Amino acid sequence: MSLKKLAIAVLVLLGVGGLLAYQLRGRSGVETADGGLPKTLTIASIAYPYKGQQTYAGLTQRIIEQGWLKEQLAKKGVELAFFPVPTAVGGPLINEGFAGKRIDFASYGDFPAIIAASGGVPLKLVVPVGRGQNAYLIVRKGLTANSIADLKGKRIALHRGRPWELPFSKLLDENGLKLADFKILNINPPASHAALASGDVDAVFLLSDAILLEQKGAGRIIWSTKTAPSDWKMRAELFARGDFVDRHPELTQLVADAYIRAAHWSSQPENRAAVIDEAARGDTPVSVVEKDYDEPRVTWRDRFSPLFDDFMVRHYRSVADYTFAQGLVRQKVDVDTLLDRRFAAQALKNLGLEDYWQPTATDSADAKKPGAPRS
Incomplete structure (x- = not known):
């Protein structure tokens, strides 16, 4: 199948996601009768079973364990719900949830998000996460x-x-x-x-x-x-429905604060072992996580950077250019519209972390020639 037929493949995957989408019904942020705050705020994330319970990937699990976001939303009369997304369907199911307004936020990958945005789903990237994942x-x-x-x-x-x-x-x-x-x-x-x-x-x-x-x-x-x-790495960030962000900026700010609180905790050297242990839940041994993270050009702190720096913005411009040039999407995504910098910047101020992470302007010179065999 040619690259230009990828859109068709994605639609097929969306159909698979649709079979599971019913699970989202009734858990979305349905507005109250007076048009006030939603009864429920729903965050979707990749998840997998662990010891009889769902364990969520990345910062989402830390947010659940910290409990801060749940407490803050409860003060406003809003329930916090997390929707587990199986790795087998991933982005397509999340895109289905966003398109149907059954989820409000999602932690997921750059490629399916670009596809959704190109298709007219009003996504906003509200909190970047780190320096990407290896393939x-x-x-x-x-x-x-x-x-x-x-x-x-x-x-x-x-x-x-x-x-x-x-x-x-x-x-x-x-x-x-x-x-x-x-x-x-x-x-x-x-x-x-x-x-x-x-x-x-x-x-x-x-x-x-x-x-x-x-x-x-x-x-x-x-x-x-x-x-x-x-x-070249894939990225996974915190995305939100644009209409939810516009209607509920105060709730969006709480979610952004929570994710950056979790990123700050995870980035501290004394918590490295706990982060690796969380990532190794399920069928992934600690040795696999450690080897995946073994990359000198990415510091432990930068692995959780929430900055909209040149490095991060350039990545999304590259993805938008590439997907359009290859015919993977019909409409080129406007990255300036996709990236909503307000909430992460305010969260850093709210948490006193304005100087904790430093921006990365250029790519590392440590990378070998692309395509070279692994040493």
Whole structure:
């Protein structure tokens, strides 16, 4: 399937998300009769089961455990609800929730958010988070390939329409390749894990779960975004419905404050072990999280930076330009409209953290030539 057919693949995924969207009904911020505050404020986030309960990814879990946001909203008579999104459907289900006004905020990836914004969903990015997440190219056990070029004509599992598709596409472009040069299998991560282990595919493009597959002996990682320009990484931020932000700026500010409180706590060296332990809940061993985080060009503090600095803004301009140039979206997203800087800036002032994080203006010079094999 060509890159220009990605929009069709995304619509198919949206259909899958629609099958689950009923779970969101009744949990959205329904306005009161007098047009005042909503009865419920709903935040969606990727989640997975852990010890019989749902554990949420990233800062969302910390916000739940801190309890501050729930308390602040309760003072205003607003209930806080979290909606767990399975990794198998991810962005498409969140986009469905935003489009149907059944969720108010979501912590999710740049690529599905750009697709939603291009399709007319009035999203606002209200709190950036860190310096991005790494993606990995892993080949099956026994395969001698050492680069993406060595995989030409072979079977690669790639879950289409997910945030890590962008670094994969950029890797192909950098090497003068295109999707048609490979046999692409559009399957979700759990299915691709099994396919790699059984030898049904020659390679898989994944997030940190590729490290676990390598540790289990199912394959060998031959490339990652650790060796590419930093803005090749996928990002996940806090997005909000634009109409909710316009109607309830005071509630939006509370949510922004909560996420930056969580980012500040997570960024402190003494809390590193607890953050890694939270990230390792479920089927992800601590060793996988530690290896994924092992990247000298990203400091621990910057891993949680909420700044709208040049680095972050340039990333979204790059994503908007790239998705439009490749025909992945029909309308180019106006990044200036997407990024709402007001709430993160005010949260930093509210929390006395104006000087805690420093802006990053340029990319790190430590990156190796894009497409080079991992050392």
